Amino acid sequence: MKQYSNGITKKNKLMQFLCRHKNIGSYTQQSQFQIISGETVLHICKDCGKMTGKQFLEYEGMGFK
Ligand SMILES: [Zn+2]
Secondary structure, three states: OOEOOOOOEOOOHHHHHHOOOOOEEEEEOOOOOOOOOEEEEEEEEOOOOOEEEEEEEEEEOOEEO
8 A cells, every 4th residue: 555745645546446546636646856936736635635636836936826
């Protein structure tokens, strides 16, 4: 079983199949490389740990776009 750094445990394939993924959370991807122009945000189901999406947030000036 894979453990995310944010504490969410990734469940097995059957659990992910049965899960409706209604409890999606957004998490910043932990990268070994510092990205200064933005950051990758992962959408992960809190119930089963399945990643449902990925989004790159670009910094513009001092804040988010
Ligand atoms: Zn789920």
